[in-house]
Amino acid sequence: MQKTGIFYGPEKGSVSKVAKIIATELGEGNSELMPIKEASPAEIEKFEHIIFGISTLGRTNWDSDHDDNDWDQFFTQFSKINWEGKKVAIYGLGDHINYPDHFVDAIGWLKEKLKPYNVEVVGKCDAEEYQFNDSEALEGLFFAGLPIDEDNEAEKTLARVRNWLKKLSQEHTF
Numbered sequence: 001m002q003k004t005g006i007f008y009g010p011e012k013g014s015v016s017k018v019a020k021i022i023a024t025e026l027g028e029g030n031s032e033l034m035p036i037k038e039a040s041p042a043e044i045e046k047f048e049h050i051i052f053g054i055s056t057l058g059r060t061n062w063d064s065d066h067d068d069n070d071w072d073q074f075f076t077q078f079s080k081i082n083w084e085g086k087k088v089a090i091y092g093l094g095d096h097i098n099y100p101d102h103f104v105d106a107i108g109w110l111k112e113k114l115k116p117y118n119v120e121v122v123g124k125c126d127a128e129e130y131q132f133n134d135s136e137a138l139e140g141l142f143f144a145g146l147p148i149d150e151d152n153e154a155e156k157t158l159a160r161v162r163n164w165l166k167k168l169s170q171e172h173t174f
């Protein structure tokens with residue numbers, strides 16, 4: 001089994017918590033965890049199988065150049081990475097009760113950032129499993145990645161992660 005690179009941000013909240021759960025579920029020695037803030041293009045290039053973790057904090061935060069936005073800083077590095085042969089799976093933290101019209105939008109925004117590089121993004125999830133009104137992460141009946149709601153449904157996180165990893169393993173050899 002190849003090692004999976006798990007890159008996540010921000011560092012201290014639920015995104016980070018879920019990154020650690022994913023690493024545990026992949027099994028010891030099967031992944032490397034790194035805050036996206038500390039990652040370089042060379043770190044990303046070490047892996048063919050990559051998991052990106054992100055949270056949705058609203059369009060204004062996303063579009064701003066705040067230097068407290070870990071991901072914003074890394075987007076400038078995307079063009080320096082050789083993405084050939086890489087598979088990227090995205091998980092996104094959100095809150096379906098307080099933000100039902102923008103649930104886990106950032107999964108979609110991050111996928112959009114990868115588009116110019118023709119990166120293969122894998123790990124869609126059936127939207128039927130979630131309650132929400134709308135999301136920019138939606139592609140037909142699926143989310144472009146794995147939505148997690150630690151604010152309201154923390155008890156579902158482990159099963160959601162396990163199902164997702166099982167599919168990634170079966171369909172994409174993660």
Ligand SMILES: Cc1cc2nc3c(=O)[nH]c(=O)nc-3n(C[C@H](O)[C@H](O)[C@H](O)COP(=O)(O)O)c2cc1C
Pocket residue numbers: 009010012013014015016055056057058059093094095096099102103104105150151
């Ligand atoms: C200012 C702010 C805006 C948010 N906007 C959204 C949103 O548009 N959609 C969504 O699903 N969740 C939204 N959330 C919920 C967060 O994504 C959620 O709490 C997530 O777990 C935060 O992850 P973190 O603790 O790693 O930062 C927002 C939270 C905050 C504080």
